[in-house]
Amino acid sequence: MLAHLPVLQVILPLIAAPVCILLRRATLVWLFATVVCVLTFAISVVLLVQVMGGEPIRYELGNWVAPWGIVYVVDSVSALILVIVSGIAAVAMPFALRSAASEIEPDRLYLFYTMYLLCLAGLLGIAITGDAFNLFVFLEISSLSSYTLISLGRNRKALHAAFQYLVMGTIGATLYLIGIGLLYALTGTLNMADLAVRLAPLLDSRITLAAFGFIVVGLGLKLAMFPLHLWLPNAYTHSPSVVSVFLAGTATKVSLYALLRILYDVFGVRFDFEQQPMSALFAIVAVAGLVICSLVAMYQQNVKRILAFSSVAQIGYMLLGVAFATAAGLQASLLHIFNHALLKSGLFLAVGCLVLRTGSSQLANLSGIAREMPWTMAAFVVCGLSLIGVPATAGFISKWYLVSAAIEKGWWPFAALIVATSLLAVIYIWRVIEVAYFRPASDRPAGSPPATEAPLSMLVPTWIIAAANIWFGLDASAPAAITARAAKALMGAGG
């Protein structure tokens, strides 16, 4: 059975999704989906342990050998992403029981869980596949299901946000597909490893350049690279709380992973950073995203929106690490993928608790809420500190690595910029904390219902994530070891 784990990783949620349609009873479906998510997480952990102990695992679907058939490849990079995605999915599940029930129509709940599992299967598939076209298929599975998930939000703005994301996401996926089509026309293969070999003598071709451009812009749209992020704030703001948690923790990161895969494994480091100005491009969009979106986040009146803009800014850190074009930079970037998944899903979990009890994520409705919901707000503060990058939290670790990488590269101004943008994060997180802790409850709009502490089924997942933020802030040896190896694997692959 152990040999089948790579394929089970993806097909377990994929098979579970239609079973949810057949089960139909909301609580039953929830229980089933929770078990599936936990099992999926267990599989990913086993895979990670296997990969860290030896060689990358390859699994040929239908026993068709590599360049002809589809291969799943689990190496240290994909194993890390698998653990992040399935981990967030599993933690959000217990939270979903109360949160989803309060925000989604009861007769649609079983469809919500179906879509959730499909989205999970798609994201895991992107991380595990070694085939460029198969990656597109999984990208579409995860995207289509996330459009549906977002549209399930409580008000009609959710529909608009989902449609906006649908249009932008489809353009992104189409551009990626055009790029892959060009590469296929040029080389006659879709397998990533095979593509890298056949593409090596063709790197000067204009078709390669066009394909490169299409793929970078296409995946840039999906990962909300700065000027292409316009779909993200609305999507995260208006979707149901659980969906915000899941997507904020996973979706953009998996797209970034896909971009890294293509950049490093298909085109190769030398092409990206010596022949093409990817360092400059990533550095520019990263800095622009970091500064502008952090500033925009400071002026938002909705906590979910603050966090959404902060997400776009944080993607800037990840791209900045890639822009350094060194193993240390890439490691910092991968570490931030892991740590940001932890801290941002923690923040959205806390906001989900607030939404359940107050019915809103508008700042005005949260005046003095910390007195009624001390545990929820404490978790928010912990994850907020992690977002800022205070020592002894996970966020500090990735910023530390990022600053070290910047100094190692000799890009001093960027080290200063990382610190400066962290101060911007202090401001927008402080706004929430100030409202929740220091404003009187009487500032809330008239007619607001009195709030009580969130139920345990939601507090426990929130605190698991908050505790993980502290744990990985104090002892980052495991993620550091995994990302060091992953960065080395990616840098080495391109030769």
Added chain:
Amino acid sequence: MRNHLVLRVIAKLLIPFILVFALYVQFHGDYGPGGGFQAGVIFAVAFILYALIYGLENARRVMPPTWLRAGTALGVLIYAGTGIATMFLGGKFLDYSRLAHDASHGQHYGIIAVEFGVGLTVASVMVTIFFVFAGRQRLTDEDPDEENGA
């Protein structure tokens, strides 16, 4: 549509042929052009034509939404189940060669099973989408203001 005798008769004549043609496309898929997706769409067209001519209520009686939901889910499960079956037979996921003693027979059986799953899901989803959209139209028609406009 009650008065359109020609349409009603022609539709009644055509529907069986559409269904049989869908099955032909379905099972001929591994020899010639065709396969589960195309067959599923053609199969669904028969029900959509019936709904257009004889009304949504009658179509819902022929193909209850519960069946459609089951069909949507079962198709995917047949596909994935074939893959799981090959895993239990000692092969890898979707390794059809394991389904029979002779590898090429196994490939045939596998493709037929998988394509049947695809066809079932595609047909169910197509009819569901049509019912949902047609149902919306019906709701707005019941609105008295809209009725005057129409």
